[in-house]
Amino acid sequence: MSDPRDRPEDPPQPDPDAPATDEELAESAKLREALEDPRRPNDDAELARAMSSAWSPRDLTAEAHRSLVEQALLHHDARRRRQRVIRLSFGASAVLALAAAVLLYVRSDRQPPETVHVTAMAVSRSTQALFQDPFAPSGGESARIDRIAMARAADLRDNEFAKWGVR
């Protein structure tokens, strides 16, 4: 409530003894009904009730008060339970993720690297071992090529069998 001294001068008040208008009569009836029945909305009746509450405030019933206290305690407990469930869910998810990461790491560590299979296979090498005798001064090229091709075809077959795991 502001200080009345700070307010601009009030306009002249209407004559309190003047006859009521139709509008006033209707508003008066609405106010009377709203004062008798608090469910009826009416600004003046609300202001009257606010004034009455400030002048002689009524007590809250013991039952209503107890119910508000219990409700606050229950809400708090429920909220804490919810928070605990959320924390547990996050914790469990984090532990599972960590376990999965460790498992993956361990498995990848134990698995032999693929280079092991590669070393078991035939590798590129010189063809010198295929020819024990010195070459003739002329001729014999096709026979030497055939020998090399057969040896390499055998290597290729052998490698594929190794790759398929059937060697």
Next chain:
Amino acid sequence: MLRRVAGPSDSDEQLERERRLVERAHAGDRSAVGELLAKHGPALYRSVLLPRLGSEAAARDALSEVYERVVERFDRFTWQNVGFWPWLRTVALRVALDQLRARKRLVFWDAEDVAREMDATQTVTPIDQKLSEHRDRQAARARVEEALSRIRPRYARAIRLRVLEERSREEVARELEVSPATFDVVLHRAMQSLRKSLDPPGDQSKAAPHREHAVQDAPPSSEAPDV
């Protein structure tokens, strides 16, 4: 008498009991929080929330909000040998302030008044709940008296008898020596006048149009009672 003087006073014992309850509550005992609220809640509703918010429904909602905040933030309360009441009253004023700021309805306290009370609460709130309640009650009544002093004495009397003393319409009409129908109009005019005096300057839109204009707009009623 001598024994009483020599021993701890009632308020000291109450303070000590309350300190133990606060200790239990800090240790996680919810029933101790419940006991503290049960002890101070009714006074909080009656002397802090209801007068400021002006309606039982709003005050009940606010009390519920206060309890939830207290239970949730109890670990922030530090015992300082002044009891639980000043802290609880401050929380309640905070909730009342939030409610008043959120709505436009005209009540006897506006948000700025409650904000000022909150600023003063650290130094002004008495430790003793009953003394604090008494002061709140006096302040509320003074506020009502001050509002009534701004309107015509006849209007103030109509409001005092019908609204504050809650006497019946017929009884007040007899007291004012008018018919009940005339009294209805007197009370309506009284409330309009009160509303105008409470509305902040420049916000007169909520009040009914000025009566002179109303008279010009509407023809006088043949059944208009003599007011």
